[in-house]
Amino acid sequence: xxxxxxxxxxxxxxxxxxxxxxxxxxxxxxxxxxxxxxxxxxxxxxxxxxxxxxxxxxxxxxxxxxxxxxxxxxxxxxxxxxxxxxxxxxxxxxxxxxxxxxxxxxxxxxxxxxxxxxxxxxxxxxxxxxxxxxxxxxxxxxxxxxxxxxxxxxxxxxxxxxxxxxxxxx
Amino acid sequence: xxxxxxxxxxxxxxxxxxxxxxxxxxxxxxxxxxxxxxxxxxxxxxxxxxxxxxxxxxxxxxxxxxxxxxxxxxxxxxxxxxxxxxxxxxxxxxxxxxxxxxxxxxxxxxxxxxxxxxxxxxxxxxxxxxxxxxxxxxxxxxxxxxxxxxxxxxxxxxxxxxxxxxxxx
Numbered sequence: 001x002x003x004x005x006x007x008x009x010x011x012x013x014x015x016x017x018x019x020x021x022x023x024x025x026x027x028x029x030x031x032x033x034x035x036x037x038x039x040x041x042x043x044x045x046x047x048x049x050x051x052x053x054x055x056x057x058x059x060x061x062x063x064x065x066x067x068x069x070x071x072x073x074x075x076x077x078x079x080x081x082x083x084x085x086x087x088x089x090x091x092x093x094x095x096x097x098x099x100x101x102x103x104x105x106x107x108x109x110x111x112x113x114x115x116x117x118x119x120x121x122x123x124x125x126x127x128x129x130x131x132x133x134x135x136x137x138x139x140x141x142x143x144x145x146x147x148x149x150x151x152x153x154x155x156x157x158x159x160x161x162x163x164x165x166x167x168x169x170x
Numbered sequence: 171x172x173x174x175x176x177x178x179x180x181x182x183x184x185x186x187x188x189x190x191x192x193x194x195x196x197x198x199x200x201x202x203x204x205x206x207x208x209x210x211x212x213x214x215x216x217x218x219x220x221x222x223x224x225x226x227x228x229x230x231x232x233x234x235x236x237x238x239x240x241x242x243x244x245x246x247x248x249x250x251x252x253x254x255x256x257x258x259x260x261x262x263x264x265x266x267x268x269x270x271x272x273x274x275x276x277x278x279x280x281x282x283x284x285x286x287x288x289x290x291x292x293x294x295x296x297x298x299x300x301x302x303x304x305x306x307x308x309x310x311x312x313x314x315x316x317x318x319x320x321x322x323x324x325x326x327x328x329x330x331x332x333x334x335x336x337x338x339x
Contacts, residue, residue: 072189139222
């Protein structure tokens with residue numbers, strides 16, 4: 001699947017798309033590096049289980065969102081292209097089998113989290129929060145992931161939010 | 171316009187770039203959310219993290235409009251004179267607020283063909299030379315715009331010029 005996604009990025013031929021593809025690939029590589037370096041202390045076979053929490057999914061999601069903005073790919077919304085980038089990053093971290101499932105779960109959590117925001121800000125009556133705590137954890141991770149990136153690009157502070165969270169949990 | 175002059179380009183001047191518009195929106199959103207945080211704090215509670223994490227998505231859907239940056243407030247024109255001269259001209263709306271329903275006639279020129287300083291000779295020049303002359307003329311015109319944040323898409327002009335053959339002029 002990873003190869004398929006790579007081909008998808010490489011398929012278009014015009015100059016603007018080529019630039020966008022280069023940006024996307026650089027973004028994906030950097031995001032995977034920034035996350036993997038924080039879990040380097042965990043044995044490879046345990047990474048998948050250790051990162052299977054809403055907070056970690058939120059962290060990866062938030063970090064990618066912020067990187068999309070830094071790379072100027074899109075700062076306004078998450079569309080199909082942005083979702084493909086997020087999916088590729090999840091696959092890069094969790095492997096081809098689990099990556100897509102985790103990404104699907106993260107997208108669902110992002111969607112539920114948005115609905116919860118709507119219910120909080122606009123008091124929408126027919127909204128029920130499923131697993132409210134998980135969504136809150138996801139949101140916390142997403143905020144932290146987003147905050148780590150500007151520090152990294154402004155003063156070179158290495159993102160450690162995920163590593164700290166995992167260390168505290170264990 | 172006399173018969174001796176030919177309008178080559180009309181380049182729109184936008185009120186601001188998309189990036190500037192997004193930056194403004196982000197500032198606005200951050201202000202709203204920090205006020206919300208204070209309200210929650212005053213009520214003795216912590217603001218739910220969902221609001222913070224979805225703030226841009228939520229307020230984008232509420233406040234975003236392409237009109238904020240896609241608003242044309244003037245034009246830079248490049249004219250060709252039969253004496254092998256290129257002549258720039260800026261039309262600009264002098265009013266503070268630009269009315270989208272107003273037509274081209276309501277826009278007044280800042281400088282026009284009478285100002286000799288801005289004219290450029292293209293006699294015996296190659297395509298590449300003419301291209302860089304036009305780009306320089308556009309850049310000069312941009313430098314003379316009344317506000318720094320007004321935006322002209324120079325990349326688009328560059329792409330357009332690279333496809334044109336001026337030898338037939």
